[in-house]
Amino acid sequence: MKRIGVFICHCGINIKGTVDVEKITEEIADYPGVAYIENYIFMCSEPGQKLIRDVIIEHKLDGVVVAACSPTLHETTFQDALEEMNINRHQLEVANIREQCSWVHTDIEESTRKANLIIKTAIEKLKLNESLTPIFAPLTKRTLVIGGGIAGIQAALDIADGGYEVLLVERNPSIGGHMIQLSETFPTLDCSQCIMTPKMVAINKHKNIKLYANSEIESIEGFFGNFKVRIKRKPLYVDPDKCTLCDDCTAVCPVVVPSEYDEGLTWRKAIYIPFPQSIPATFTIDTENCLGFNPIACTKCQDACEPDAINYDMKPETFEEEIGAVIVATGFDLNPVENMAEYGYGKYPDVLNGLQFERILSATGPTGGEMFRPSDGKVPKEVVFIQCSGSRDPERHLPYCSRICCMYTLKHAKLYKHKVHDGQPYIFYIDIRSGGKRYEEFVQQAVSEDGIVYIRGKVSRVYREGEKMIVHGMDTLTGKKIEIEADMVVLAMGIIPSADTDKLVNILRLNTDENGFLVEAHPKLRPVESIQSGFYLAGTAQGPKDIPDAVSQASGAAAKVLALMSNDEISHSPIVAIVNEDLCSGCGICVDTCPYGARELDIIEKIATVNDVLCEGCGACISVCPASAAQQKNLTDEQIFNMIRIYTNA
Amino acid sequence: MKLPYYPGCTLKANAANFEEAAMRVMKDLGYELQEMKDWVCCGTVFSMTNDDLMLQLASIRNLLRAEEQNLNELVVLCSMCYNTLQRAKKFITEDEESLDKVNDLMYKENIRYKGSVDVTHLLTVLKDRITFDRIKEKVEKPLSLLKIGGYYGCLLLRPKEFAIDDFEDPTIIEDLLSSLGAESIVFPYRLECCGAYQTITKKDVTIKRTYEIINSARKSGCEAIVTSCPLCAFNLDQRQKETAEEFIEFEQMPVFYFTELMSVALGGGWDKSWSKLHYADPEPILKEKGLI
Numbered sequence: 001m002k003r004i005g006v007f008i009c010h011c012g013i014n015i016k017g018t019v020d021v022e023k024i025t026e027e028i029a030d031y032p033g034v035a036y037i038e039n040y041i042f043m044c045s046e047p048g049q050k051l052i053r054d055v056i057i058e059h060k061l062d063g064v065v066v067a068a069c070s071p072t073l074h075e076t077t078f079q080d081a082l083e084e085m086n087i088n089r090h091q092l093e094v095a096n097i098r099e100q101c102s103w104v105h106t107d108i109e110e111s112t113r114k115a116n117l118i119i120k121t122a123i124e125k126l127k128l129n130e131s132l133t134p135i136f137a138p139l140t141k142r143t144l145v146i147g148g149g150i151a152g153i154q155a156a157l158d159i160a161d162g163g164y165e166v167l168l169v170e171r172n173p174s175i176g177g178h179m180i181q182l183s184e185t186f187p188t189l190d191c192s193q194c195i196m197t198p199k200m201v202a203i204n205k206h207k208n209i210k211l212y213a214n215s216e217i218e219s220i221e222g223f224f225g226n227f228k229v230r231i232k233r234k235p236l237y238v239d240p241d242k243c244t245l246c247d248d249c250t251a252v253c254p255v256v257v258p259s260e261y262d263e264g265l266t267w268r269k270a271i272y273i274p275f276p277q278s279i280p281a282t283f284t285i286d287t288e289n290c291l292g293f294n295p296i297a298c299t300k301c302q303d304a305c306e307p308d309a310i311n312y313d314m315k316p317e318t319f320e321e322e323i324g325a326v327i328v329a330t331g332f333d334l335n336p337v338e339n340m341a342e343y344g345y346g347k348y349p350d351v352l353n354g355l356q357f358e359r360i361l362s363a364t365g366p367t368g369g370e371m372f373r374p375s376d377g378k379v380p381k382e383v384v385f386i387q388c389s390g391s392r393d394p395e396r397h398l399p400y401c402s403r404i405c406c407m408y409t410l411k412h413a414k415l416y417k418h419k420v421h422d423g424q425p426y427i428f429y430i431d432i433r434s435g436g437k438r439y440e441e442f443v444q445q446a447v448s449e450d451g452i453v454y455i456r457g458k459v460s461r462v463y464r465e466g467e468k469m470i471v472h473g474m475d476t477l478t479g480k481k482i483e484i485e486a487d488m489v490v491l492a493m494g495i496i497p498s499a500d501t502d503k504l505v506n507i508l509r510l511n512t513d514e515n516g517f518l519v520e521a522h523p524k525l526r527p528v529e530s531i532q533s534g535f536y537l538a539g540t541a542q543g544p545k546d547i548p549d550a551v552s553q554a555s556g557a558a559a560k561v562l563a564l565m566s567n568d569e570i571s572h573s574p575i576v577a578i579v580n581e582d583l584c585s586g587c588g589i590c591v592d593t594c595p596y597g598a599r600e601l602d603i604i605e606k607i608a609t610v611n612d613v614l615c616e617g618c619g620a621c622i623s624v625c626p627a628s629a630a631q632q633k634n635l636t637d638e639q640i641f642n643m644i645r646i647y648t649n650a
Numbered sequence: 651m652k653l654p655y656y657p658g659c660t661l662k663a664n665a666a667n668f669e670e671a672a673m674r675v676m677k678d679l680g681y682e683l684q685e686m687k688d689w690v691c692c693g694t695v696f697s698m699t700n701d702d703l704m705l706q707l708a709s710i711r712n713l714l715r716a717e718e719q720n721l722n723e724l725v726v727l728c729s730m731c732y733n734t735l736q737r738a739k740k741f742i743t744e745d746e747e748s749l750d751k752v753n754d755l756m757y758k759e760n761i762r763y764k765g766s767v768d769v770t771h772l773l774t775v776l777k778d779r780i781t782f783d784r785i786k787e788k789v790e791k792p793l794s795l796l797k798i799g800g801y802y803g804c805l806l807l808r809p810k811e812f813a814i815d816d817f818e819d820p821t822i823i824e825d826l827l828s829s830l831g832a833e834s835i836v837f838p839y840r841l842e843c844c845g846a847y848q849t850i851t852k853k854d855v856t857i858k859r860t861y862e863i864i865n866s867a868r869k870s871g872c873e874a875i876v877t878s879c880p881l882c883a884f885n886l887d888q889r890q891k892e893t894a895e896e897f898i899e900f901e902q903m904p905v906f907y908f909t910e911l912m913s914v915a916l917g918g919g920w921d922k923s924w925s926k927l928h929y930a931d932p933e934p935i936l937k938e939k940g941l942i
Contacts (some may be wrong), residue, residue: 341818463838465869470838 002062002091002127003035005055006119009043009068011098016041018102020112024067027116033127035059044074049081056085063091063129065122067115069098088131090574090634095122121643128639132574137613139225139570140324142167143561146217146504149177150547151539151554152329153199158558160208164565167321168203169212169231172260174278175200177331181261183361183369185547186411187442193277193364200279213280217507218318221597223614224534225324225570235314237290238271240282242309245273249283249301249310257289263356265374266366271301271310275364285310325534325564327557328518330504332495332540335390335398343389343462343491349375350469351462351489354408361415371419373488376467380423380487383416384471385409386459387429391494400515402494402544406433409492410446417450426453426484428473436546455482462489495544509595510535517543528556533572533616536560575633576615577622581607583629590621590630653775654721655683656712658692658731665728665880667924671909672727672772674918678788679780683725688715692731695847697738703751709738710752714763723768725775727909729805729879735769736812771806771814773822773878773908782829790917792831795939798911799837799872800824801863803844803882823876826908830915837875839866844885853889857896860889864903873935874904876911883907888929904932914941 006028010016021039029037036059040048043066052064064087066078071094079089097115105111141164145156148170156166168175180200182192203209218230253269261268261275270290273283291298292312302310337346337353344351350373352360359365360372373380387409390397406429413425432454434440446452457474464470468485475482497516505512510530511519518537521529529536536557539550564570577590577598586606591599598614599621601607608621608630622630628637653676661669676683693709712735716724726732742749743765753762776785800823807817815822820841827834842863845856863886867875877883887905894900905928914920920942925933936942 341816345819461838461841465838 001033003060004033004063004065004123004126005036005052005059005061006034006038006065006067006123007043007048007052007055008037008039008097008119009048009066010039010041011043011069011102012041015068015098015102015115018105018108018111019097019115020108023112024116024119028119028123031120031123033123035061043068044077049077052078052081053085056082056087062087063093063126065093065095065119065126067095067097067119067122070094070096070100088133090129090132091126093122093126093129095119117647120646124642124646125635125639128636128642129634132633134571135574135576135612136569136571137223137225139564139567140227140322141165141565142321142323143325143327143565144169144227144229144321144323145327145329147177147329147331147539147541148172148175148203148211148213149329149331149539149550150179150196150199151331151541151550152177152327153203154551154554155327155329155536155538155558155561156209157199157202157206158555159561159565160206162558162562162565164208164562166206166209167212167229167231167323168209169215169217171214171216172274173214173236173282173284174274174280175203175211175213176275176277176279178355179547180275180277181263181355181362182358183363183365184411184415186407187436187438189411189415191363193362197277200277204279211280212319214284217504220326220508223596223598223611224572225564225613227323227326227534229321229323229326231319231321233317233319235316236282237285237287237310237312237314238283239309239311240280242307243282244307244309245281245283246306248304248306252300252304254298254300255289255291257286262359262366263353265356265359283309285312324570325536325561326508327536327538327554327561328504328508328510328530328541329538329554329557330501330541331498332544333498334493335496337389337491337493339397340390340491340493342460343386343489344464348462348464348469348489349373350380350464350487351491353491353493354405354412357412357490358408361412361419369419371416371423378467378487379420381420382424382484382486383413383426383488383490384459384469384484384486385413385425385427385490385492386462386471387427387492388458389491389493391492392430398494398496398515400494400544401433402492403433404544404546405492405494406431407436407439407442407546409490410443410452412490413452414446414450417452424451424453426455426486428455428457428459430456430458436548457482495540497541501541508532508535517541528553528560570613572613573617574612575617575635576612577610577617577619577630577632579608579610580629580631581605583627584608585627585629587626589624589626593620593624595620651680652682652684653725654716654719654723655685656689656692656716656724656726656731656735657685658689658726658728660730660880661727664884664927665907667921667927668727668880668883668907668909670921671907671913671918671924675909675912675916678916678918679785681775681780686712686716686721686724687719690715692728693734693738694730697734703748703755706738706741706752707755709734710742710763711756711759713739713765713767713769714756714759714761716767717763718761722766723770725770725772727772727878729771729803729877730881732769732771732814733805733812739765739767739769740811771878773806773826774814776826777822782825785826785912785916786829786831789829789831789915791915791941793827793911793915793939793941794831794833796832796935796941797835797871797873798827798832798906799835799840799867799870799875800827800908801840801844801867801875801877801882801886801905803841803877803879804846805879805881807841823878823908827876827911830911832911832915835867835870835872837867837870837872839863842866844879844882845889846881846885849881849885849889853892854896856885856889857893860886860893861897861900864890864893864900868901868903872903874906874932876906876908878908890930902930904928904930904935906932 255270258264538554824834845859
């Protein structure tokens, strides 16, 4: 029989406060298999670990049970300690007597009894644990980055600079994301274009980066370290090698469509370049609006194109690429103003969303950076900004805070004031959230120098009367109703995951939260990884954040990928499913159940098999197997029954 | 077809025109509003003041009466009655303990209330069961050229659980008016408070509301407004007298119940006695448009 050492941690008073550790130490000392038992104030500290290492030698232990906090916290710590003493790391069991016992109970006697049983079940499990070694698999040292906004660009550049290949997939004809639409950025007011375009050019020029613009992910298969991805590239209908960017085609195109880049404030043609600094720099035809797909109807652009770059017969192309890891940086959309009945459902031209106002402020925007309002081109003298438009309103709109609106609204008001010196900006707010570095200083400076009127309260209604937009609001500090006759209203609409994030998430088999944002593996300690091995997260796809945070997270995800790529192989936990071939009837229920695609049917042998590298050891196939042919390593039916027996017999 | 109907007090007094017109109109549409027996006060504002069960009793007793008479629904005209009865229904159907307590308080009743009665506003019946398309077909005298704004106030739309339409951007009254052939106008103050019961203790509040609401309607081009609430009608119509005294430039505007205009359009005509219940005389505009 194994010689087992039991080490009970006090966790300060976290455990000892509700569990009588001395009593348990006495009770379990004589339990079959226990060769040594001890308790200590902090088992995870160096003296605690040393105690374990010393006792292993002194008492010739074969296995160790540590009764302490959740194994997600310190299992590896103690496994490492065992390995140092040449004992296989799978001869360690953690009995969780903190989260599952002391923290959730108050009665000392009862929790002591429960802790005693939890420890005994861990001992029973350990008795039948096998010594296992990690599974190794080859690693494809290429990374797929999905999304060509600032987060995707940053991650791609960091990984490429580290010497590994990157595939950057962007669904739009140009990379640049929302950041390329912005005017100046808070809190430094540096020009967004000036800091963004060099990065876009770098993507295009980098020898380690392959850019798939106008492309989408069709499918992904394989496993961590060895994925196969199918990328569908939509045709541009313009040959980028022949196109000279002369612009003759747009002059003759008869179709006008609202411009995505200018957020619908201007028009573009059906053949267009998204914006002059587009990467890749080429024109493209928007097939939904072009008439040319019926050649009888219109071939004007083709006729006008001197280098003969336009070809209506281009077909979508599909590429299959091998990759080892994926960074998802699919970004955000603004919550549509069309959801806001009280602010006019987007039917008033002078009620803009934040991105539209960015375009008006921008030197590359529809007004060339001059402050004119959309309805009649007049200079707006009174502008009302409404923060938390449709945010922090769990009953009707988005429940969460979008984090960036306080700062971008302030920046809007400030830039407006710089352009219209005699203008008056009003900001309705709930709170001012200025938690970033130098953000509060930015707020204070704007309030004292720029004459912005801050009104604490919400706006109940906006409507048009003549040339004015009437804003009804409440000043909750004075308790007075406020009515402002404004020339323009800017709504700080919150951030939602970009359109079709849900579809991509289905293809990649990732998790999203209740608001549709991607879920990180741990909210504090693993914020740039998905729980799904090999998938990393960057930017607003994971949750609302500003540019500095998106870039930080992107670099963080890139660092994780670089660490991964520096290995020649990937290692995988050996806690996987196994199949008893004698019992398996090949019914295939496990194949349908497995969420990781790790189970397959061997048609010749008529049995189910396990792909060790894909298996995450979730146990789903084991619980559905009608013949009990599927077992999990170190969590066999026998072990589970022993544990239940000990727990319930008492 | 018969519809069980709960009138409420004002429909027998100040808003008799609202009820009479409704009776005529529903008959034209092939329905009969059949008044329930033994109804009492809807509870009015008292039932809304706080969560005290005692204050809900009047409202709940009406629902109990309906259950007793094997009615599973009450159709209501008055916005206030609609709101108080809905609230009472929610109050006890959401929470069995409250229902028990209420029944204990009403121990002298013959039955214990089970919570089976639905409350429906007549506008909902018109929209969902009869449909505005059908009403349009029935129109004999289209209200063409009549520029009219629908005024909702609060009781049809708040709290949002009982809203008879989108509580931020309703269209039900406008849609009805359009089906009658009128030019329905959406004016900004149509969802604002009329001043409600402030009209008793702080008349000046109501006068200011009336001034703002009527002016907002006029600015948007309305010649008259339409409501479904006797309290709104009182404040917006009867208080025009004081409003004109307070604001010299104020001009009168007729305030109709939607059933009155329906009666005119569907051929039921206009009853002279209705005019007496209005402050701002509705006849000139109806004559001007050739409707009476």
